[in-house]
Amino acid sequence: MTKTIEDFKKILQEKNIRLSHQRLKVLEYLVQNKTHPSVDDIYINLQKDLPSLSKATVYNTLNMLEEVGLVNVLTIEDNENHYEITSKNHGHFKCTSCKKIYDFTLDVEEIKSTDLADFEIKERDVYFRGLCPECLDSDQDSSDK
Amino acid sequence: MTKTIEDFKKILQEKNIRLSHQRLKVLEYLVQNKTHPSVDDIYINLQKDLPSLSKATVYNTLNMLEEVGLVNVLTIEDNENHYEITSKNHGHFKCTSCKKIYDFTLDVEEIKSTDLADFEIKERDVYFRGLCPECLDSDQDSSDK
DNA sequence: TTCTTAATTTATAATCATTATAATTTAATA
DNA sequence: TATTAAATTATAATGATTATAAATTAAGAA
Structure with missing residues (x-):
């Protein structure tokens, strides 16, 4: 039922979306952390492994993943968006x-x-x-x- | 059932909240416009009658009205809050x-x-x-x- | 494997909603 | 009408998000 990173890779490839390292890391973070993280949460944690990561990439990736339906945006807070794997x-x-x-x-x-x-x-x-x-x-x- | 401006005046007075002209205008706007306006919507429209109105006042008023439970904030959009009379x-x-x-x-x-x-x-x-x-x-x- | 190129990432600036600050004005009471 | 604490205003500051342009890279071709 729950999708693995491999499942997500297939889905993105079928849509001709490139499997960049950064994108896969963001997806992996969301799969492993069911805490509805904010962009900052994701950015700060991924920076440990990817020191060159840019916050703009996190935004771009999340927006792309939302457009293809793999990620859901929570507007439950009025100042900051939160993200989760669609389920x-x-x-x-x-x-x-x-x-x-x-x-x-x-x-x-x-x-x-x-x-x-x-x-x-x-x-x-x-x-x-x-x-x-x-x-x-x-x-x-x-x-x- | 639906509260009038007079009802709101009473409620605010009981809570020792001053009935400033600006506050009553914001309330009146929400009572008359059931369109879930944004701060900008309210600000632009009230400026016609109140040229000196400051956007900060609209924010202050809406935050105060929310705290006392008279107004409800909608975070349905991810970039801008919308407001309505609590119902x-x-x-x-x-x-x-x-x-x-x-x-x-x-x-x-x-x-x-x-x-x-x-x-x-x-x-x-x-x-x-x-x-x-x-x-x-x-x-x-x-x-x- | 290396080359090519369009797509992606990065660093940075720009934008926009919201909040903070400090001086001015005003509601409410004496 | 005078007093004063509270509210309003103009403005600056903040913080999330998006835009821009140069550098890098994924993926297919040679």
Whole structure:
């Protein structure tokens, strides 16, 4: 079910998109880090292996991967985009305290509204915000004092 | 059900928030324009009546109104925030062709996931993207030629 | 394997939304 | 009407993202 780097290579080759080292590294980072990283997260981490990496390349790569549908952009924050490998049936929860973004199981295809009968829906994002269990716990701690 | 400017005045006064001319104009604009305007939309339109208006005031006002819960921020676009008077039970659809944002009826409180049992959910946004009926029609037209 | 070339990467500047700062103005109360 | 803390304004600063142009490289051809 989950795609490997080899699967992604095939898909890009079929679309005549060059398999540059940088592109594969960005893809690999997203495959291995299911943390919805920002451009900066990806850039800073990949720089360890690729000191010459440019932030513009990270942007270019992510934009290209989004256009071909392999990557999904999260606009759950108002100042910075976050990225993930495209995958179905989940929503996103952002903890307003620790800023972490969590996936949660949800059949987004099941969300219907008669108002949209004549619309063509191509993307569905469900964004929840609030406090995650960890932050709820530490709130508890501090109120105990 | 729908709040008037007078209702908003009362709410702000109870919170000891000053009823400046600029703040009331921004609120009035949002009440009268259910178009999910951006800061620029609001700024450009209010300038006609308030030539001295500063964009920083529009930002300050919207941030304050969001903090007290009267206004909701939409991060459906990745480059620019959009604003609306807080109201329940609807999702948002953004047409990727004409860029218009539509409301659609949806009971967002009914969206559940067992994964979130231990989370405290404070905000729920449902963002769909695709083509609106008008843009689907004009696609039709152009393919007829 | 080497050569060729268009595509990609890089460094950098530019752009645009948003926030910060400090001086000026004003709402609300005495 | 006077007082004053809060709000507004003009402007600069910040930070994410995109544009530009020169240098590098992937991939196929020789």
